[in-house]
Amino acid sequence: MAETPFKISIPQALLDRLQQKLALTTLPNELEGSGWDYGVPLADVKRLVARWMNGYDWRHHEAQLNQLPQFTRPISVDGHGTLDIHYIHQRSEVEGAIPLLFVHGWPGIFLEGSRIVPLLTAKSDDHPSFHVVVLSLPGFGFSEGAKNPGFNIAQYAEVGNKLMLALGYNEYVTQGGDWGLAVTRRIAQLYGGKHSKAWHTNMVFGEPPADFDLTTLTPEQQVALARTEGLMKKGMGYRHQQSTQPQTLAYAMTDSPVGLLAWIYEKLVAWTDRYNWTDDEVLTWISIFYFSREGPVGSFRIYYEAMGNETMPMQAFREGPAPGIPLGLSHFPGDLVVVPKSWSRMMGNVVFDSEVHEAGGHFPAYEQPEALAGDLRQMFVKGGPAYGVVPSKSGY
Amino acid sequence: MSETPFKISIPDAALQRLQTKLELTTLPDELDGAGWDYGAPLADVKRLVSRWTNGYDWRHHEAQLNASLQQFTRPIAVDGHGTLNIHYVHQRSEVTNAIPLLFVHGWPGSFIEARKILPLLTTNSANHPSFHVVTFSLPGYGFSEAASKPGFGIKQYAEVGHKLMLALGYNEYVTQGGDWGHVITRKIAQVYGGKYSKAWHTNMVMGQPPQGDDAQTELSDEDKQLLARREWHRKKGMGYMAEQSTQPQTLGYALTDSPVGLLAWIYEKLVNWTDNYPWEDDEILTWISIYYFSRAGPAASLRIYYEAMGPHKTDAERGFADGAAPEIPLGLSHFPQEIVALPRSWSRNLGNIVFEAEHDGGGHFAAYEKPNELVDDVRKMFGQNGPAFGVVAGKSGYSTEGKSGL
Numbered sequence: 186m187a188e189t190p191f192k193i194s195i196p197q198a199l200l201d202r203l204q205q206k207l208a209l210t211t212l213p214n215e216l217e218g219s220g221w222d223y224g225v226p227l228a229d230v231k232r233l234v235a236r237w238m239n240g241y242d243w244r245h246h247e248a249q250l251n252q253l254p255q256f257t258r259p260i261s262v263d264g265h266g267t268l269d270i271h272y273i274h275q276r277s278e279v280e281g282a283i284p285l286l287f288v289h290g291w292p293g294i295f296l297e298g299s300r301i302v303p304l305l306t307a308k309s310d311d312h313p314s315f316h317v318v319v320l321s322l323p324g325f326g327f328s329e330g331a332k333n334p335g336f337n338i339a340q341y342a343e344v345g346n347k348l349m350l351a352l353g354y355n356e357y358v359t360q361g362g363d364w365g366l367a368v369t370r371r372i373a374q375l376y377g378g379k380h381s382k383a384w385h386t387n388m389v390f391g392e393p394p395a396d397f398d399l400t401t402l403t404p405e406q407q408v409a410l411a412r413t414e415g416l417m418k419k420g421m422g423y424r425h426q427q428s429t430q431p432q433t434l435a436y437a438m439t440d441s442p443v444g445l446l447a448w449i450y451e452k453l454v455a456w457t458d459r460y461n462w463t464d465d466e467v468l469t470w471i472s473i474f475y476f477s478r479e480g481p482v483g484s485f486r487i488y489y490e491a492m493g494n495e496t497m498p499m500q501a502f503r504e505g506p507a508p509g510i511p512l513g514l515s516h517f518p519g520d521l522v523v524v525p526k527s528w529s530r531m532m533g534n535v536v537f538d539s540e541v542h543e544a545g546g547h548f549p550a551y552e553q554p555e556a557l558a559g560d561l562r563q564m565f566v567k568g569g570p571a572y573g574v575v576p577s578k579s580g581y
Numbered sequence: 582m583s584e585t586p587f588k589i590s591i592p593d594a595a596l597q598r599l600q601t602k603l604e605l606t607t608l609p610d611e612l613d614g615a616g617w618d619y620g621a622p623l624a625d626v627k628r629l630v631s632r633w634t635n636g637y638d639w640r641h642h643e644a645q646l647n648a649s650l651q652q653f654t655r656p657i658a659v660d661g662h663g664t665l666n667i668h669y670v671h672q673r674s675e676v677t678n679a680i681p682l683l684f685v686h687g688w689p690g691s692f693i694e695a696r697k698i699l700p701l702l703t704t705n706s707a708n709h710p711s712f713h714v715v716t717f718s719l720p721g722y723g724f725s726e727a728a729s730k731p732g733f734g735i736k737q738y739a740e741v742g743h744k745l746m747l748a749l750g751y752n753e754y755v756t757q758g759g760d761w762g763h764v765i766t767r768k769i770a771q772v773y774g775g776k777y778s779k780a781w782h783t784n785m786v787m788g789q790p791p792q793g794d795d796a797q798t799e800l801s802d803e804d805k806q807l808l809a810r811r812e813w814h815r816k817k818g819m820g821y822m823a824e825q826s827t828q829p830q831t832l833g834y835a836l837t838d839s840p841v842g843l844l845a846w847i848y849e850k851l852v853n854w855t856d857n858y859p860w861e862d863d864e865i866l867t868w869i870s871i872y873y874f875s876r877a878g879p880a881a882s883l884r885i886y887y888e889a890m891g892p893h894k895t896d897a898e899r900g901f902a903d904g905a906a907p908e909i910p911l912g913l914s915h916f917p918q919e920i921v922a923l924p925r926s927w928s929r930n931l932g933n934i935v936f937e938a939e940h941d942g943g944g945h946f947a948a949y950e951k952p953n954e955l956v957d958d959v960r961k962m963f964g965q966n967g968p969a970f971g972v973v974a975g976k977s978g979y980s981t982e983g984k985s986g987l
Contacts, residue, residue, distance in 0.1 A: 224830030432620030437842025444835025
């Protein structure tokens with residue numbers, strides 16, 4: 186039996202060492218009135234570190250995470266041996282539920298997909314149900330990472346596809362954003378038609394079609410585009426470093442809890458839309474990176490492998506012909522890149538295109554699970570644009 | 582008397598805390614056969630951490646620095662930023678009419694970058710000019726106080742350097758700088774040039790491809806090699822700049838809290854930016870320690886990137902091409918492994934080039950890697966037969982007794 190039930194169980198020695206390090210935290214000062222301009226504010230970091238040292242109870246949150254049905258199993262990857270892959274797998278009580286693979290990105294983790302699991306697996310006459318698999322990408326969470334250079338998007342895609350096949354899901358659909366978009370797109374290219382039958386993403390981008398008249402942009406669209414431009418100017422340092430010298434960065438991120446906290450927290454705030462993070466929520470998220478099987482460096486390497494060509498950093502998200510299988514798009518107003526809906530039709534065979542939601546950013550499965558689950562239900566509902574893409578698993 | 586003699590004296594408690602942190606170092610793994618491709622190699626970092634934890638003697642190096650460099654501090658007022666306590670080295674030549682020279686470091690440099698050129702520049706000889714040398718720790722570096730509010734940009738760093746020279750009685754002076762030192766001395770030349778700064782010399786030669794007719798010139802093989810180095814740096818080596826110029830505080834937490842994190846971050850540049858310089862482990866660790874034990878902490882040293890190149894700046898400002906080229910005489914020293922290496926024809930617009938020299942070795946930290954060559958160039962530029970001889974009136978650089986014949 187290749188699958189092994191998995192429970193997170195961080196050794197006490199690691200918890201003790203973390204506390205020892207936290208007790209020795211040395212903090213920088215901060216320029217007066219700098220707010221978020223220079224990076225994460227000192228007051229936020231101080232507060233989070235104080236909580237982490239005193240009050241935050243990892244064992245409690247670990248137990249809560251262990252309520253998620255987690256497993257590990259070995260998956261072989263051509264040219265990279267066998268990796269022990271960690272995932273959530275929750276079947277619906279509806280036998281004919283649609284198998285769905287959820288793929289996170291960075292700084293995402295399996296936790297990101299956990300909230301849509303009960304929504305998607307729920308039974309109802311009014312909407313389809315899904316059997317849900319949430320993958321920890323190799324190098325993230327409790328999945329083993331690659332040991333050799335060259336583990337690129339095609340390899341991550343291979344892991345996702347093989348996992349679904351191993352679980353008995355010969356045909357399935359996918360949902361992903363951030364690196365999850367690149368990976369599920371590759372799945373659609375490599376295994377689309379035969380195994381992957383439809384794909385859905387919440388990370389929407391695109392360029393104006395050739396005949397697009399820029400003067401027709403609405404004020405809201407102009408504001409959104411200006412915001413995207415601002416975020417690109419301000420927020421891509423992490424990506425530049427991770428895609429060129431991830432090992433150099435790794436020493437600090439592995440050795441310093443507060444260093445890792447700030448690095449990721451900056452994105453948890455900047456990339457979400459009016460999401461009220463509690464301190465313990467942030468600390469649980471960071472702790473998963475801190476205690477991850479490969480350490481934080483495992484999560485940086487995807488940038489190096491997939492974004493090495495700096496003249497086209499988004500190449501991994503666009504290369505090759507657009508997949509032919511049906512594509513669903515969900516638009517969230519607070520994501521990093523927000524473009525007019527007409528620009529994103531070039532992403533593929535768009536059969537479902539949501540209205541722009543009220544709220545939600547880069548992690549909608551976590552921030553707005555109802556909205557995202559609602560979109561998936563609409564895409565695959567009886568009579569909907571992707572109904573029955575998996576024959577015999579229509580969701581009812 | 583506003584000048585105070587200074588000796589580096591890191592408290593025992595700080596050394597102990599560092600030791601405790603080092604003993605708790607947690608290291609990442611590394612991909613098989615990664616070499617330098619992904620960043621500083623694990624074997625190097627392990628070895629350096631091991632030495633730092635056991636064997637490296639900070640007190641010994643601290644004493645050496647104090648013995649070899651005459652250091653001081655004094656308050657310098659900066660418009661809009663109050664008064665900052667500035668740490669500097671001041672070494673006068675025995676030649677009374679030596680030329681006052683201000684050396685300005687950059688990142689990840691420090692005042693110790695001048696330690697090799699200092700004795701050479703100040704030495705007395707009939708065959709070359711001598712200099713009174715001043716080098717300061719930029720605010721936020723070494724033992725200088727840092728700015729406490731936003732907006733402390735290149736103009737403010739230039740103001741500090743200039744006011745320091747005036748305070749030391751050097752109403753007229755020349756400058757030498759690379760990295761931020763280039764940018765700051767360029768600003769000094771723009772703002773204070775002519776009246777105060779009389780000439781500037783740089784080893785980080787910047788420039789753009791020539792436009793129009795000049796653009797048709799074929800590139801030599803040598804030029805192509807230089808451009809390849811430049812391109813490598815652009816593609817692989819600028820992550821630090823992207824982060825430091827946009828989110829220096831975010832990065833600052835890690836570099837302040839983690840000795841190994843700071844070590845790797847800087848060590849990568851000390852190797853990548855030099856020309857096979859044979860670093861010794863203790864040399865690296867001393868260099869890193871200046872950052873670790875700096876008065877303002879490592880995070881403060883990153884802020885110059887944000888102030889000078891942040892998202893709020895114009896492209897011209899980010900390219901250090903803002904304003905007119907300075908008019909005062911300029912000297913260039915080309916070192917082949919400089920990270921922004923470029924064909925010589927690209928640097929014609931930098932200023933009033935009166936001196937130019939090429940070298941067949943050396944990289945970004947010229948004063949440290951190639952002190953003899955750099956000093957030779959500066960001597961030639963300002964020497965009796967040089968193009969900038971006598972720029973500082975009454976300070977020719979030579980002893981007035983027993984003047985050498987021409």
